[in-house]
Amino acid sequence: MGRSPCCDESGLKKGPWTTEEDEILVRYIKKHGHGSWRALPKLAGLNRCGKSCRLRWTNYLRPDIKRGKFSTEEESTILNLHAVLGNKWSAIASHLPGRTDNEIKNYWNTHLKKKLISMGVDPMTHRPRTDIFSSLPQLMVLARLKELMDHHSLEEHAMRLQLQAEAMAKLQYLQRLFETLGPTTSSLIMDPSTSNNSLPNGLADIDHQALKLLSSFSQLDQTSSCNAPAPNSGSLSATDIDYLSNNYFPFSHFPDLQNDGDFQTSPTEDDSNSMVQAPVPQLTAFGQTGDSQLANAAVASKTNGDSCNNSLISYDEPSCSISWPDIFLNDPMFQF
């Protein structure tokens, strides 16, 4: 598959288009259609490469292009679709009549990405930013300082902090490990109903090192359901998956942007054991497939006005806002 030597011919003009060039291109295409883009510039009398002409037409000169600011409706559609499709700009553009992939991409990079970051949401995963974990120890210490000073000696405090730090490091390692294996694997792990004896190769490749980590992690959390048997070393069995899904996803009860289930914006005291008792969310492996049905679902969920109960987060309705520090601090995972 050789790459077409498009614009490297010398003498062809690059850079911004002039109005004269635009007029020539529009006039030609209106009269003859674009036909072969490579042949077009010569036939139209333009000193541009065909690719440049095609981009200029599709991104700017096409008569059905809608210009101007994005409406809030369009904005939330982009956010919802991006949560499903990722950076599939053309797929997203196909659901926004009159908008080009380039325009949406630019709008995403200059506005929406920053907006999400300022909201504490990772623009790529549409989940709360994981780098928040880096400041977690400080948050935990601040929130629990008084209680600690009342009930524990400094030595005890230091020892617990050390254990918690170790636990967090292991947890982050595991998160990365599972992320590396991809969304399908994550879905399998998070969805006990998929547990069976024929695991995908990637999952079977999780080495016993990871399971050791999981096992040691459980020992740190004496308040949770550590009565469950520790997983065997070696590759994951169906039992292991079930075990993991029920015991070792301390964040599994976090609101998930692609979660079918409900979530609560502020955990109550009754939720304090949710890590142990709450059912594991049934995640859907959307992946990066560009599946138009999913995209349609994203649009449909938006138009139905069902912003909190559908499979995707609503970015424009404050009722769904989440105070993440509250979640951390009320979570038994982070109790000393």
Next chain:
DNA sequence: AAGGTACACAACCGCTCTTGA
């Protein structure tokens, strides 16, 4: 008013996929 900086967006680059000979 001038220079510097940040931002927005059009355009380009280079890779991949599709298609047809």
Next chain:
DNA sequence: TTCAAGAGCGGTTGTGTACCT
């Protein structure tokens, strides 16, 4: 089946403009 051209796509860059000091 192979190969090359055409086309599509996502990431990046360059340039104009607005804003700030």
